[in-house]
Amino acid sequence: MRRYTINMLLALAAVLLVLMAQTNLMDKYALQIVMLIGINCIFATSLNLVNGYMGEFSCGHAGFMCVGAYVGSLLSVAFFSDSALFGQALFGPEWALALFPLVLIGAMIAAAVAGLLVALPSFRTRDDYLAIITIAANYIVISIIENIDAIGGPRGFSGMKKTVNAMADSVNTLLDGFVGFLGFDFVVSDSDYAMSAAVVMLIWTLIGAFICVQVIRRLMTSTYGKSISAICQNEVAAEIMGINTNRAKIMAFMISSGLGGLAGVLYAHVYGYVNAQSFNLLKSTEGLVMVYLGGMGSLSGVLLAAVAFTLLVELLRFVIPWLNTTLHEVNLLPADYQLDQIWTWVIIPLMLILLMQFRPEGFLGNRELTHVFPGLKRWFTLK
Amino acid sequence: MPLLEISGLTQRFGGLQALTDFSCRLEEGELVGLIGPNGAGKTTVFNIVSGFYKPSAGQVVFAGRETNGLKPHRITALGMARTFQNIRLWHDMTVLDNVRLARSAWLGYGLWSAVLRTPGYFRAEKAIEKRARDVLEMMALTHYADEFPKNLPYGLQRRVELARALAGNPRLLLLDEPAAGLNSADADDLIRLIRWLHDEFKLTIWMIEHQMKVVMSLCQRLTVIDFGRVIASGLPQEVRNSPEVIKAYLGDDTL
Numbered sequence: 132m133r134r135y136t137i138n139m140l141l142a143l144a145a146v147l148l149v150l151m152a153q154t155n156l157m158d159k160y161a162l163q164i165v166m167l168i169g170i171n172c173i174f175a176t177s178l179n180l181v182n183g184y185m186g187e188f189s190c191g192h193a194g195f196m197c198v199g200a201y202v203g204s205l206l207s208v209a210f211f212s213d214s215a216l217f218g219q220a221l222f223g224p225e226w227a228l229a230l231f232p233l234v235l236i237g238a239m240i241a242a243a244v245a246g247l248l249v250a251l252p253s254f255r256t257r258d259d260y261l262a263i264i265t266i267a268a269n270y271i272v273i274s275i276i277e278n279i280d281a282i283g284g285p286r287g288f289s290g291m292k293k294t295v296n297a298m299a300d301s302v303n304t305l306l307d308g309f310v311g312f313l314g315f316d317f318v319v320s321d322s323d324y325a326m327s328a329a330v331v332m333l334i335w336t337l338i339g340a341f342i343c344v345q346v347i348r349r350l351m352t353s354t355y356g357k358s359i360s361a362i363c364q365n366e367v368a369a370e371i372m373g374i375n376t377n378r379a380k381i382m383a384f385m386i387s388s389g390l391g392g393l394a395g396v397l398y399a400h401v402y403g404y405v406n407a408q409s410f411n412l413l414k415s416t417e418g419l420v421m422v423y424l425g426g427m428g429s430l431s432g433v434l435l436a437a438v439a440f441t442l443l444v445e446l447l448r449f450v451i452p453w454l455n456t457t458l459h460e461v462n463l464l465p466a467d468y469q470l471d472q473i474w475t476w477v478i479i480p481l482m483l484i485l486l487m488q489f490r491p492e493g494f495l496g497n498r499e500l501t502h503v504f505p506g507l508k509r510w511f512t513l514k
Numbered sequence: 515m516p517l518l519e520i521s522g523l524t525q526r527f528g529g530l531q532a533l534t535d536f537s538c539r540l541e542e543g544e545l546v547g548l549i550g551p552n553g554a555g556k557t558t559v560f561n562i563v564s565g566f567y568k569p570s571a572g573q574v575v576f577a578g579r580e581t582n583g584l585k586p587h588r589i590t591a592l593g594m595a596r597t598f599q600n601i602r603l604w605h606d607m608t609v610l611d612n613v614r615l616a617r618s619a620w621l622g623y624g625l626w627s628a629v630l631r632t633p634g635y636f637r638a639e640k641a642i643e644k645r646a647r648d649v650l651e652m653m654a655l656t657h658y659a660d661e662f663p664k665n666l667p668y669g670l671q672r673r674v675e676l677a678r679a680l681a682g683n684p685r686l687l688l689l690d691e692p693a694a695g696l697n698s699a700d701a702d703d704l705i706r707l708i709r710w711l712h713d714e715f716k717l718t719i720w721m722i723e724h725q726m727k728v729v730m731s732l733c734q735r736l737t738v739i740d741f742g743r744v745i746a747s748g749l750p751q752e753v754r755n756s757p758e759v760i761k762a763y764l765g766d767d768t769l
């Protein structure tokens with residue numbers, strides 16, 4: 132019974148969110164933040180697989196997000212819209228809604244394959260050396276993309292908005308058909324109730340986040356997936372007790388990077404535009420902060436941290452200009468110095484340093500919410 | 515055919531020759547001891563046999579298969595299990611999970627079954643859990659199934675490690691100083707336990723041990739090594755009286 136409670140709760144929350152967006156109770160900006168939270172949940176929990184459960188220190192997770200974002204975007208454009216790059220659409224916009232999962236899957240596979248870049252060296256090295264390799268992988272991905280002029284190079288790549296709009300059109304046509312079938316004389320697509328492109332992406336983001344969390348939860352509660360934790364806790368014992376450690380490492384890295392790619396392709400479609408520099412080391416650092424904030428190896432902890440962190444970063448957008456004005460008013464800042472968003476580059480890494488210094492295991496640290504609040508067990512279980 | 519046949523094993527670590535031309539054979543169902551002074555190379559033998567080190571020369575044949583070049587997990591799957599001189603448990607997982615994971619080589623499902631939660635997954639996990647609980651029961655550890663090993667006293671940790679090794683139904687069990695750090699009463703318990711395992715399951719056991727009481731009361735045969743070379747082997751009584759052994763193993767003292 133209680134196995135379903137949490138899923139029903141999530142489904143309810145999702146429906147509520149969609150309804151709020153649909154009825155404009157939630158404005159465009161709030162909607163964007165909710166989607167970003169979903170994407171960050173995917174990004175952080177997938178990183179947690181490697182950094183938390185497996186105990187490696189991957190610092191280049193955004194590189195895989197980047198691969199997912201670009202490959203997904205290219206597929207999306209090639210499939211559903213005519214473009215200078217690919218010529219005529221492979222399927223056409225009317226297929227966008229039905230075949231969007233193909234775009235997601237393609238992006239995940241590409242990112243998972245890129246994950247091999249890190250998985251293979253992990254057979255022989257670990258710790259600092261592997262961390263350096265992950266940073267290198269992050270840079271390699273960005274440089275490669277910036278050097279391919281056909282996909283925009285450093286200018287970035289766009290065109291995914293068309294796919295999202297096409298999906299919204301399809302949804303509204305379906306709704307029209309449904310309402311007509313019910314016998315109402317009402318055309319949804321012409322009304323205020325037509326589903327907007329943003330809400331379509333909200334739904335995809337929620338689906339993506341749900342799948343990501345389910346995959347990780349199911350994996351890490353199975354004996355198969357626990358071999359990843361065994362490697363972290365004692366690799367020699369894992370090897371000797373019959374665990375194929377190389378296979379387990381490949382699995383962990385590829386699932387982690389594949390899901391990172393999912394975060395990327397969703398990101399690309401939410402904004403309708405990608406640029407390789409959005410996935411640089413700062414983005415990777417954001418992932419690290421979320422993981423270490425929530426607690427390595429704690430799924431619920433990292434999810435909470437992803438929510439809190441996204442809100443915090445959003446808050447900084449307001450706090451920094453406010454600080455700038457206030458500090459100028461009280462003459463604490465030189466008049467010709469402007470405090471600007473560059474400071475997020477200081478604040479986020481600083482958070483990471485402070486966390487590692489004072490609470491390296493994070494708020495929950497290897498425990499789940501149900502361990503801290505046993506009463507919650509009545510409602511959900513991680514089994 | 516012997517269960518384990520080792521011939522001409524040599525292991526160099528840089529300039530150090532830890533093992534020189536080591537040979538030994540174990541018949542099915544034997545309980546054999548491997549002894550020698552500190553640093554003699556005993557653990558090195560186990561590390562090679564279990565596939566953790568690649569020997570510089572020589573070969574190991576286990577259950578009719580040459581195991582040179584096989585990964586440790588493949589050797590485990592052939593039916594070998596071991597414990598470690600310094601306990602190597604997964605300390606942040608429950609005792610039950612520790613034992614469960616020792617079934618990794620015979621999981622019976624893969625990644626997709628785990629993620630999709632297929633009927634096969636539930637069937638396999640049920641079998642794994644049953645086996646793990648049976649082993650815990652057998653080792654009188656049921657009470658500690660949900661504890662973390664790091665919170666258990668040392669003697670119990672050793673027992674958990676032994677339970678984990680048994681979970682895979684091994685044909686050959688390698689024990690690296692199972693009595694190390696145990697007090698006299700615990701050591702007596704261990705002697706009874708090992709004898710029982712040997713009699714009840716016809717398990718072949720190869721044991722490194724320093725405590726003479728344990729060695730003398732359990733082992734049917736002994737191999738003695740010093741500086742990586744076999745200096746004596748035979749019945750415990752013969753070995754005990756061999757002048758070579760007395761000289762090398764205990765200086766000029768007697769056993």
Ligand SMILES: Nc1ncnc2c1ncn2[C@@H]1O[C@H](COP(=O)(O)OP(=O)(O)OP(=O)(O)O)[C@@H](O)[C@H]1O
Pocket residue numbers: 527530532550551552553554555556557558559599
């Ligand atoms: N991985 C290694 N690298 C370098 N030298 C090693 C390695 N493993 C073992 N040695 C050396 O090989 C020699 C034999 O070590 P081993 O651990 O096999 O001894 P042992 O007989 O088990 O001793 P003890 O009774 O103290 O456990 C020692 O001199 C040890 O320092």
Ligand SMILES: [Mg+2]
Pocket residue numbers: 556557558599
């Ligand atoms: Mg030793």
